[in-house]
Amino acid sequence: MTSKTANWEFSEELFEEYKKKSQIAEVWRRLKKSKTAMLGLFVLTTIILLALFADLIRNYQSMAIEQNIMNRLQSPNSTHWFGTDAQGRDLFARVIHGARISLLLGFSCTAISVFVGLILGSVAGYFGGKIDGVIMRILDSIMSIPAILLSLAIVAVLGQSIPNLIIAMTVAYVPGFARIVRASVLTVIGNEYIEAAKASGLGTFRIISKYVLPNAFGPIIVEITMSVASVIKAVAGLSFIGLGIIPPTPEWGAMLSESREFMRYNPYLVLYPGLAIVLTSLSLNLLGDGLRDALDPRLKD
Amino acid sequence: MTQLLVETRGLRKYFNTSRGKLHAVDGVDFSIEEGKTLGIVGESGCGKSTLGRVILRLTDATEGEVLYQGKDILTYGRKKMLDMRKKMQMIFQDPYASLNPRMTVSEIIAEPIRIMKTLEDKQQINRRVYQMMNVVGLSGRLVNAYPHELDGGRRQRIGVARALAVDPAFIVCDEPVSALDVSIQAQILNMLMDLQEEFGLTYMFITHDLSVVKHISDDIGVMYLGQCVELSSSRQLFERPLHPYTQALLDAIPMPDPDHAMGEILKGEVTSPIEPSPGCRFANRCKHAHEACLGQDIPVYQPFPGHQVKCVLYQEGAE
Numbered sequence: 001m002t003s004k005t006a007n008w009e010f011s012e013e014l015f016e017e018y019k020k021k022s023q024i025a026e027v028w029r030r031l032k033k034s035k036t037a038m039l040g041l042f043v044l045t046t047i048i049l050l051a052l053f054a055d056l057i058r059n060y061q062s063m064a065i066e067q068n069i070m071n072r073l074q075s076p077n078s079t080h081w082f083g084t085d086a087q088g089r090d091l092f093a094r095v096i097h098g099a100r101i102s103l104l105l106g107f108s109c110t111a112i113s114v115f116v117g118l119i120l121g122s123v124a125g126y127f128g129g130k131i132d133g134v135i136m137r138i139l140d141s142i143m144s145i146p147a148i149l150l151s152l153a154i155v156a157v158l159g160q161s162i163p164n165l166i167i168a169m170t171v172a173y174v175p176g177f178a179r180i181v182r183a184s185v186l187t188v189i190g191n192e193y194i195e196a197a198k199a200s201g202l203g204t205f206r207i208i209s210k211y212v213l214p215n216a217f218g219p220i221i222v223e224i225t226m227s228v229a230s231v232i233k234a235v236a237g238l239s240f241i242g243l244g245i246i247p248p249t250p251e252w253g254a255m256l257s258e259s260r261e262f263m264r265y266n267p268y269l270v271l272y273p274g275l276a277i278v279l280t281s282l283s284l285n286l287l288g289d290g291l292r293d294a295l296d297p298r299l300k301d
Numbered sequence: 302m303t304q305l306l307v308e309t310r311g312l313r314k315y316f317n318t319s320r321g322k323l324h325a326v327d328g329v330d331f332s333i334e335e336g337k338t339l340g341i342v343g344e345s346g347c348g349k350s351t352l353g354r355v356i357l358r359l360t361d362a363t364e365g366e367v368l369y370q371g372k373d374i375l376t377y378g379r380k381k382m383l384d385m386r387k388k389m390q391m392i393f394q395d396p397y398a399s400l401n402p403r404m405t406v407s408e409i410i411a412e413p414i415r416i417m418k419t420l421e422d423k424q425q426i427n428r429r430v431y432q433m434m435n436v437v438g439l440s441g442r443l444v445n446a447y448p449h450e451l452d453g454g455r456r457q458r459i460g461v462a463r464a465l466a467v468d469p470a471f472i473v474c475d476e477p478v479s480a481l482d483v484s485i486q487a488q489i490l491n492m493l494m495d496l497q498e499e500f501g502l503t504y505m506f507i508t509h510d511l512s513v514v515k516h517i518s519d520d521i522g523v524m525y526l527g528q529c530v531e532l533s534s535s536r537q538l539f540e541r542p543l544h545p546y547t548q549a550l551l552d553a554i555p556m557p558d559p560d561h562a563m564g565e566i567l568k569g570e571v572t573s574p575i576e577p578s579p580g581c582r583f584a585n586r587c588k589h590a591h592e593a594c595l596g597q598d599i600p601v602y603q604p605f606p607g608h609q610v611k612c613v614l615y616q617e618g619a620e
């Protein structure tokens with residue numbers, strides 16, 4: 001009889017060792033191993049710090065807002081690192097101050113869309129049937145409207161302000177997230193471990209949060225990292241038609257569209273805001289990839 | 302005096318599909334005595350897993366009753382059912398899919414204990430987990446391992462430990478060895494039989510393999526397209542199979558004796574389980590089929606005591 005012959009000593013230490021290792025520290029330890037993820041984290045942190053301390057580095061009012069026609073369209077030099085724009089404003093000041101609004105928009109829209117998308121997508125995928133049908137048909141009809149038109153309409157109705165911009169972007173982005181969440185939930189719920197959780201008496205909400213979503217998260221993380229940059233670009237589109245950020249407020253996307261007339265002879269005008277968008281999205285992407293791997297115990301070492 | 306632990310009455314489960322109602326389980330009645338094993342055999346897709354899942358309420362029955370010690374658990378509310386789950390557990394078919402890849406061995410085994418709160422103290426839970434690993438022959442070193450680090454046999458042991466952790470009386474074993482190497486199958490089967498003896502467990506043992514079920518079962522139910530076509534003690538079923546489908550299954554077991562002629566291999570398409578017409582569902586593959594088999598549902602006959610069969614050949618006064 002197995003249980004009568006075998007006789008291992010019970011030791012609390014085995015469990016203790018596990019507790020110390022797991023949790024966030026373990027994920028961090030594995031994330032650190034990925035050089036690309038660390039690079040992404042470094043770049044992203046730098047951008048965030050620049051945004052946070054922008055006031056200490058360059059004065060908002062005098063450098064980023066006030067026009068100074070005397071200094072217009074200077075190429076990058078020692079006083080104006082990134083040059084000046086057509087109104088003579090320091091481009092470096094505008095890029096770091098613009099980071100605040102761009103990051104705020106990018107992250108908050110993404111966060112809210114992910115949150116709503118997770119709920120709708122997992123409910124639709126998990127329960128299926130009529131609930132799925134209703135949710136997905138509504139989302140489909142939202143998706144059938146081009147995102148830019150939809151946001152435009154919402155901003156036009158609600159009025160032009162940053163909170164309204166966030167609402168408009170979120171409405172446009174939720175369906176995409178919900179679809180991806182639903183698709184990955186569907187691949188997970190066929191697994192017997194979901195049944196096992198039910199047999200253990202776990203409630204639906206906990207099954208979704210503890211069993212379904214963690215196993216469905218890979219594609220979702222990738223989508224999240226793409227979406228921040230995509231929101232910033234969408235805001236640029238809205239600013240272009242005059243429904244995004246109200247000038248002279250600096251914002252990366254708006255800066256791109258403001259510079260379009262001068263782009264030909266002063267390419268640095270689009271280079272720096274563009275680079276800021278690219279770096280943000282690239283660093284998020286690298287970080288997201290690393291995070292996905294670090295969160296998956298199957299890829300351990 | 303043995304008593305009935307689990308009983309089903311007129312149990313049905315229909316799935317709604319785009320082409321109509323799929324009769325996965327279609328009126329199954331059986332009972333299992335305490336400490337005994339009921340084997341459920343039948344080919345792939347005949348509704349064995351669905352039957353197990355309906356009994357454990359992992360999916361809602363369309364109709365019928367599941368009695369546990371005489372009480373219909375299908376009427377239980379959430380709280381009462383949670384209590385019930387301590388008594389009824391399941392071992393799953395695919396050890397690669399039945400363990401959450403993001404949980405360690407100890408977390409997996411502790412999960413039912415935590416949810417059902419059979420133990421509250423952390424150290425007690427750890428002890429219980431350790432004891433369970435011991436019982437199923439898993440080394441204590443593996444507490445922090447993840448499922449993907451282990452082979453199929455060990456994974457299935459984790460599944461067994463998880464089912465046993467809350468000290469259940471009844472376990473549905475859904476093809477617990479069919480995904481394993483033949484050499485490991487025997488180990489796991491023997492372990493399951495030992496555990497049954499040690500803890501006085503009652504099993505419903507699902508399999509498509511008659512030779513497996515012969516060893517382990519006291520009674521056997523043969524399923525065909527959602528219905529139980531024959532039910533009897535294991536010995537009777539092997540000595541005197543009544544239903545033509547059972548006979549065909551037995552004939553298909555490979556024999557070591559070369560002189561033993563293999564019976565006829567089953568021919569014909571399996572009828573679709575979607576809205577089947579009344580009558581015997583095996584009729585189109587059966588060499589004894591005639592008009593009486595079609596048109597109306599076949600009742601259960603009992604030509605011998607304790608031996609039930611759903612086939613018109615055994616109608617009183619037939620032939």
Ligand SMILES: Nc1ncnc2c1ncn2[C@@H]1O[C@H](COP(=O)(O)OP(=O)(O)OP(=O)(O)O)[C@@H](O)[C@H]1O
Pocket residue numbers: 316317318323324325343344345346347348349350351352509574
């Ligand atoms: N969730 C579901 N929705 C629709 N049909 C289902 C569902 N689950 C099972 N079925 C159908 O019910 C029937 C019985 O399936 P079940 O899994 O119970 O068979 P099984 O006897 O366990 O087969 P196997 O030996 O392959 O495990 C099959 O026709 C299957 O396609």
Ligand SMILES: [Mg+2]
Pocket residue numbers: 349350351394475476
């Ligand atoms: Mg099955």
